[in-house]
Amino acid sequence: MLINRFGTLFERLVRRIETAESLDATADPVAERAGRLYGGPRVRSLLAGTPLSHPLHPLLITVPIGSWAAAMVLDLVGNKSGARTAIGVGLLTAPLAAATGTHDWTSTVGGQRRVGWVHALLNVSAIGLYAASWMARRRGHHRAGQLLTIPGFALLGASGSLGGHLSYARGVGVDVTAFDPEVPGWVDVAASTEVEHGRLTGASAAGVELVLTRDADDTLHALADRCTHRGGPLHEGTLEDGCVRCPWHDSRFSLADGSVVTGPATRPQPVFETREEDGRVLVRHLATG
Structure with missing residues (x-):
């Protein structure tokens, strides 16, 4: 035809x-x-x-x-x-x-x-x-x-x-996390001792890449690791004033709720619920951001 x-x-x-x-x-x-x-x-x-x-x-x-x-x-x-x-x-x-x-x-x-x-x-x-x-x-x-x-x-x-x-x-301008699978229930992703304040730690849950860290008050945070802008690995980025900065294009996301603090990203970073049990870090399905 x-x-x-x-x-x-x-x-x-x-x-x-x-x-x-x-x-x-x-x-x-x-x-x-x-x-x-x-x-x-x-x-x-x-x-x-x-x-x-x-x-x-x-x-x-x-x-x-x-x-x-x-x-x-x-x-x-x-x-x-x-x-x-x-x-x-x-x-x-x-x-x-x-x-x-x-x-x-x-x-x-x-x-x-x-x-x-x-x-x-x-x-x-x-x-x-x-x-x-x-x-x-x-x-x-x-x-x-x-x-x-x-x-x-x-x-x-x-x-x-x-x-x-x-x-x-080619997906230019598309939120690269849009088609990530949902994490089913609570999933063990790391030992509690592996997640420290001031350091970004990569992890994986049911095929979804994560970045983990802690606040100064020991609050645990888990976000999708791939930057929504172009897929940069956030665990290779830096921590700044309660935000994680993408190493590729410098977008900054709030650790608390994944919101975009500075672009060029336009979509918030997916956030995971977290808890700790028996010295292990568990996360579950993406919260709506």
Whole structure:
């Protein structure tokens, strides 16, 4: 079937992009510079969407895409001024959407980074065409402006397909603990003497990786070990003011309830109930965070 053929061709194309190491020569330096630009924890948290507990980029991209789709409809019905206004709205909001997407992209590596780089290049090309369309319309060249939006929207669609692949096929922006199994009942995970104040200890319960530690008052804490942002091993991180800091991208989670203190993580870290019996540490199913 035609749909199956298209899907196969798309997967082959994406695979070629993912394995195209030649893209690293431009993608890596740009990602490193952007990472330094977004280096502050407050800026990173805002761009990631931490205050919303939801990635910000998918929300923002709906505005320029919707505006430019509306412009095509307005062109079809002959509303020239409305189409130009819709294109302008898209151009005004596209930079913020691009900034949030670039922020998310800086924490990717390998094939994900390469696909994200092509995704970004297509978006920049589409924005350029829509900017040219707006200028042509402003000068009274409405026909030329309409023609420029056709390849612009096509590039936008191609870029969106790659963005969808990153989210739904590669899991970029997805809470990596979402599909962890539930721990059935109380499970013995470690000796009490192995879990100390000021030290992070890795453990496992029914196939779920954990990180264990104690407060200064000897309160026991157990969180999922894989960071919800990109899966960093929290037991290799550091303890800071009642929080555990991820060693990969510096997200900080409260030991008490797993909430995100600073991003780029947007989802809280799953927390486990704990108790001690006969010198052993037991945990049970994930509490809702």
